[in-house]
Amino acid sequence: MKRGLWFVAGAGTAVYVMVRGRRAAEVLTVDGLKDRVGAIEVGARIFRDEVAQGRADKESELRERLGLVPHGTPELTGGRHKAVTTSPIPESDQEGSN
Numbered sequence: 185m186k187r188g189l190w191f192v193a194g195a196g197t198a199v200y201v202m203v204r205g206r207r208a209a210e211v212l213t214v215d216g217l218k219d220r221v222g223a224i225e226v227g228a229r230i231f232r233d234e235v236a237q238g239r240a241d242k243e244s245e246l247r248e249r250l251g252l253v254p255h256g257t258p259e260l261t262g263g264r265h266k267a268v269t270t271s272p273i274p275e276s277d278q279e280g281s282n
Contacts, residue, residue, distance in 0.1 A: 210216045 211220070
């Protein structure tokens with residue numbers, strides 16, 4: 185009984201080591217490295233898309249809270265927040281620039 189148990193334990197360990205070794209060797213091949221690089225690229229693309237979506241959501245939330253439409257002009261609806269606009273050219277330069 186004792187010998188049979190040790191034989192099964194040894195055989196199981198040998199199979200486990202062979203499978204893990206084969207997987208480790210596959211990772212170090214050209215195809216394995218290409219797969220790893222491809223996975224990193226996909227992960228970076230997904231992260232970039234998530235950040236862009238979060239930024240767009242936050243911008244929409246801020247525009248709604250400040251009462252701005254997409255082009256930065258204030259809406260003429262009554263709200264509890266004061267509309268804020270920013271002009272790229274100061275007012276003094278707009279009138280007398282000619």
